Amino acid sequence: MQAPVNHIVGLTSIVRERLLPVSGTVLVRLNQKVSPMDVVAETHWAREHVLLDVARTLRISSNAADRLVKCKVDEKLAAGVEIAVGKGLFPRSIRAPREGRVVAVGGGQVLMEVGETKMELRAGIPGTIIEVIANRGAVIQTAGALIQGVWGNGRIDSGLLVNIAEKADGLLTLGKLDISLRGSIILAGMVKDAETLEAAADLPVRGLILSSIFPSLLPKAREMRYPIMVTDGFGSLPMNSAAFKLLSTNAKRDVTVNAEMFDRYSGARPETIIPLPISASPPAPREVETFAPGLQIRMRRPPFMGMIGSIVAVKPGLSSLPSGLRAPAAEVKLENGETVIAPLVNLEVVG
Amino acid sequence: MPSSLVDGNSLLAIDVGAANTRAVFFDVIEGEYRFVASGSAPTTAEAPFKDVAEGARDAITNLQKVLGKTLLDASRGLITPSQSNGSGVDALVVTLSAGAVVKTVIVGLLKDVSLESARRLTESTYTRIVDTIGLNDQRKPNQQIDSILRLRPDLVVITGGTDGGASLSIQKLLEPIGLASFLLPEEKRPAVLFAGNEKMEAEVKTLVGELATSLHFSPNVRPSLETEDIDPAERELARMMINIRKRQIKGVDLLDLWSGGHMLPTGYATGRMVRFLAKVYGSKKGILSVDLGVSAAVISAGFNGKSTLKVLPQFGLGENLPGLLNYTSLEEILRWSSLDISTGVLRDYLYQKSLYPSTIAATREDLALAQAVARQALYLAMQSARRDFPQNIASLKPNLTPLFEPILAGGGALSDASRPGHGLLLLLDSIQPVGVTTIIIDQNNLLPLLGAAASQNNILPVQVLESGAFLSVGTVVSPVVSASYGVPILKAKLSYENGAEARVDLKYGTLETLPLANGETGQLSIQGLRGADVGFGPGRSGTIPVSGGALGVVFDGRGRPLELPSDAVRRRELIKKWNWTLGGE
Numbered sequence A: 001m002q003a004p005v006n007h008i009v010g011l012t013s014i015v016r017e018r019l020l021p022v023s024g025t026v027l028v029r030l031n032q033k034v035s036p037m038d039v040v041a042e043t044h045w046a047r048e049h050v051l052l053d054v055a056r057t058l059r060i061s062s063n064a065a066d067r068l069v070k071c072k073v074d075e076k077l078a079a080g081v082e083i084a085v086g087k088g089l090f091p092r093s094i095r096a097p098r099e100g101r102v103v104a105v106g107g108g109q110v111l112m113e114v115g116e117t118k119m120e121l122r123a124g125i126p127g128t129i130i131e132v133i134a135n136r137g138a139v140i141q142t143a144g145a146l147i148q149g150v151w152g153n154g155r156i157d158s159g160l161l162v163n164i165a166e167k168a169d170g171l172l173t174l175g176k177l178d179i180s181l182r183g184s185i186i187l188a189g190m191v192k193d194a195e196t197l198e199a200a201a202d203l204p205v206r207g208l209i210l211s212s213i214f215p216s217l218l219p220k221a222r223e224m225r226y227p228i229m230v231t232d233g234f235g236s237l238p239m240n241s242a243a244f245k246l247l248s249t250n251a252k253r254d255v256t257v258n259a260e261m262f263d264r265y266s267g268a269r270p271e272t273i274i275p276l277p278i279s280a281s282p283p284a285p286r287e288v289e290t291f292a293p294g295l296q297i298r299m300r301r302p303p304f305m306g307m308i309g310s311i312v313a314v315k316p317g318l319s320s321l322p323s324g325l326r327a328p329a330a331e332v333k334l335e336n337g338e339t340v341i342a343p344l345v346n347l348e349v350v351g
Numbered sequence B: 001m002p003s004s005l006v007d008g009n010s011l012l013a014i015d016v017g018a019a020n021t022r023a024v025f026f027d028v029i030e031g032e033y034r035f036v037a038s039g040s041a042p043t044t045a046e047a048p049f050k051d052v053a054e055g056a057r058d059a060i061t062n063l064q065k066v067l068g069k070t071l072l073d074a075s076r077g078l079i080t081p082s083q084s085n086g087s088g089v090d091a092l093v094v095t096l097s098a099g100a101v102v103k104t105v106i107v108g109l110l111k112d113v114s115l116e117s118a119r120r121l122t123e124s125t126y127t128r129i130v131d132t133i134g135l136n137d138q139r140k141p142n143q144q145i146d147s148i149l150r151l152r153p154d155l156v157v158i159t160g161g162t163d164g165g166a167s168l169s170i171q172k173l174l175e176p177i178g179l180a181s182f183l184l185p186e187e188k189r190p191a192v193l194f195a196g197n198e199k200m201e202a203e204v205k206t207l208v209g210e211l212a213t214s215l216h217f218s219p220n221v222r223p224s225l226e227t228e229d230i231d232p233a234e235r236e237l238a239r240m241m242i243n244i245r246k247r248q249i250k251g252v253d254l255l256d257l258w259s260g261g262h263m264l265p266t267g268y269a270t271g272r273m274v275r276f277l278a279k280v281y282g283s284k285k286g287i288l289s290v291d292l293g294v295s296a297a298v299i300s301a302g303f304n305g306k307s308t309l310k311v312l313p314q315f316g317l318g319e320n321l322p323g324l325l326n327y328t329s330l331e332e333i334l335r336w337s338s339l340d341i342s343t344g345v346l347r348d349y350l351y352q353k354s355l356y357p358s359t360i361a362a363t364r365e366d367l368a369l370a371q372a373v374a375r376q377a378l379y380l381a382m383q384s385a386r387r388d389f390p391q392n393i394a395s396l397k398p399n400l401t402p403l404f405e406p407i408l409a410g411g412g413a414l415s416d417a418s419r420p421g422h423g424l425l426l427l428l429d430s431i432q433p434v435g436v437t438t439i440i441i442d443q444n445n446l447l448p449l450l451g452a453a454a455s456q457n458n459i460l461p462v463q464v465l466e467s468g469a470f471l472s473v474g475t476v477v478s479p480v481v482s483a484s485y486g487v488p489i490l491k492a493k494l495s496y497e498n499g500a501e502a503r504v505d506l507k508y509g510t511l512e513t514l515p516l517a518n519g520e521t522g523q524l525s526i527q528g529l530r531g532a533d534v535g536f537g538p539g540r541s542g543t544i545p546v547s548g549g550a551l552g553v554v555f556d557g558r559g560r561p562l563e564l565p566s567d568a569v570r571r572r573e574l575i576k577k578w579n580w581t582l583g584g585e
Helices: A054-058 A062-068 A194-202 A215-223 A241-249 B052-067 B114-122 B141-151 B168-183 B198-207 B231-248 B252-258 B266-280 B321-326 B330-334 B343-355 B364-386 B420-431 B447-453 B460-465 B568-581
Strands: A008-019 A039-053 A082-085 A093-095 A100-106 A109-122 A127-133 A137-148 A156-163 A184-187 A207-213 A228-234 A254-258 A271-275 A296-299 A308-314 A329-334 A339-343 A347-350 B011-016 B020-029 B032-042 B091-096 B102-107 B127-133 B155-158 B191-194 B215-217 B263-265 B286-292 B297-303 B306-312 B404-410 B435-441 B471-478 B488-496 B501-507 B511-514 B521-528 B541-547 B553-556
Touching: A008 A039, A008 A109, A008 A127, A008 A241, A039 A054, A039 A100, A039 A137, A039 B141, A039 B168, A054 A062, A054 A082, A054 A093, A054 A109, A062 A082, A100 B168, A137 A241, A156 A207, A156 A241, A194 A215, A207 A215, A215 B343, A228 B343, A296 A329, B011 B052, B011 B447, B020 B052, B032 B052, B032 B460, B052 B252, B091 B252, B091 B266, B091 B447, B102 B114, B102 B141, B102 B168, B114 B127, B114 B155, B114 B231, B127 B141, B127 B168, B141 B168, B155 B168, B155 B231, B168 B198, B191 B198, B191 B231, B198 B215, B215 B231, B231 B252, B231 B263, B231 B266, B252 B263, B263 B266, B263 B447, B266 B286, B266 B297, B266 B306, B266 B447, B266 B460, B286 B364, B286 B420, B286 B447, B297 B364, B306 B364, B321 B343, B321 B364, B330 B343, B330 B364, B343 B364, B364 B420, B404 B420, B420 B435, B420 B471, B420 B553, B420 B568, B435 B541, B447 B460, B471 B521, B471 B541, B488 B553, B501 B511, B511 B568
Parallel strands: A156 A184, A184 A207, A207 A228, B011 B091, B091 B263, B102 B127, B102 B155, B155 B191, B191 B215, B286 B404, B404 B435, B471 B553
Antiparallel strands: A008 A137, A039 A109, A082 A093, A100 A109, A127 A137, A137 A271, A156 A254, A254 A271, A296 A308, A296 A347, A308 A329, A329 A339, B011 B020, B020 B032, B286 B297, B297 B306, B435 B471, B488 B501, B488 B521, B511 B553, B521 B541
């Protein structure tokens, strides 16, 4: 049976595609070195539109109104510019209510986009541009440690990794945050209150790597301007030992947290990347595995949720579980030495 | 059945679910179609595969191992038709429920008329209504445009206007749709279904036609103010869903090609089968099918010529689970639990399970949580579906579940046949059937596949249904009565075919069973006490033939609507007792 894979790897090649949601301008070139905060592409994006009904305002037919419209598609208009003027002794005038661009004219109406904002797409990882995708973005390659999580608040930043979680089940509280952590990416345990998230913003920190978060804190976490990546899930879960070991041994290194929101269909996942010096390109991590003895796994459901283990044997047929359900299963040796039978669907390969 | 009607074609049916893909093989055995075997594999709609054909091939590969028959060639292509060496299959049908929920904007004139029809139509497939545009909408057209641009719907369903009726108002409503589509990048433009005033086809083509990904027309869902006819539009929408999925998920086009265009959304295929059953086996009572899976809760009911299909992703047990709390509270879910579980643990469970929808409960505690969530999800789905059941259908009381015979149940949460008592109690709690009804568990989740197969072969579904491929749990007797706990409400005598008899005195608040094995029949005499009504009238007696099942004849004396004790300790003790009575733990 094919197995889902969660990447927690000490050294690997990392290739990421970064694309604008709509067409724009690509600002990088092939083989260019980029840092995570570099803008690789940008586009302009109108938040609002204004529909001016010339025909109705001037009380004339659509065709007549079209003949009176003075602006053209793509024309940029300042606020107050006259768009159409009626006929007669005291003609009524229609003016652009705000600065904007004309996007459509016809049927006696003018549609303008207003409130344009610039959208910048950042590299998200440090590396080299290996492909430029015209009008949309680029593909970036780097090498280093890769730790993927399960939840992210959509922000990206880089900084020095500081470990303040003494153990994998540590709790991040207000008292643990002090000025010395300013500008750092903090490896913490779980977080249970909104005040701690706000205090981290006030320092400010450059990112939080958490084992788990209370579901009630998710709206607050989404508001934070710094990236928050959760490695294991919701509630009071300790960080899985593979992620904790890798992150804690890389403390004091520069890391990038790309807390992208998890999207099961596109494959986007929040991740922490620790760039490492290499002499030769390491292999890319395997995206697909088949359950087999020797594979390192993580338990995704109770009992032993989050625990790391290795497959001893894949059981033939269906196995009975303590819940009474029957499912394909594997014999798993957990890191605490215990051997358990776990349904395959509750396992994910770590590697 | 004359053998000449069966031409001997084998059929492979593939169901691509949100979590698992199943390949099911049907063939003619001793002159009649039978369900032969099934194989399954994880669905591969998600990254890193992003190609549902891979999961389908894996499921077929596993099916091959069970069948001892080759269905795929060396390049993993389907061998069709059957070859002289025994390999291959003659025909293929596919049902699909995998994929993200389809964001939909509905457009119509009046809130209680065409917009209601649009809602009902949209809820017949895997959609979520993200915006509603109607005559009463207070927003300006540019605000409607901005809303559509922000929401980026996959689908727009437009209704409104009786045939030959209003056209100017609809035209006005179409403008923001056309303009918003124009502003969206071509690959992000929505598909549009127009199911309104049939005289407006040309205008709709002018205003929206070139700007939509695809523009479809169906007969008006409201040909007149008093008449609603959703079925033809449902059929068109089902086909549109497959086309939307083709754009979203790789491999859908290949499976549709393999099936010769016989791919259907799973919910629609289930609805088609229920309509068919209601027509073939129709009685005064309705036929009900409930399916609770990862992607959605699907409730389909057929009543003497009328049918209702509800596909409710908001009550699915997968990635939408945290959203369940928009419709219910943690306390309401936990009232179903036999174990003392805190609201915090339940909240964490809902979020954690949404990360890994395909995982299953390995411990008793986890199963108790999963079953409590499933009960409340199905309860809410049933409440939601009941609002759209036709008027004047057979029922014992207007505010209760109508009379159904039989009730078919499938889906991940219900099809586990290792403990049919668990499944039955879940159904009794959430559906709360009344009167006398047979409960059938679709343990192999065949119903949608038979619905899809019916388009290719209309004999197959009938013969498979009658072949015992479904598990009859038994006959359930649920009196409607008001009484205090422990008060006798019903006496019953079951007369077996061999002349033996068994009796039960049912007390309010309890469950009782009488054994009657699968395949056996008996005569059940019921005497209602204290005004109890099982369909003979309040307090009246009667005798009916009943058929057996895994749990025989089950008497549910817990009252309708089911009211659980407010005292948590007593409630949990009762739930344990009810579980134990039905053979659970």
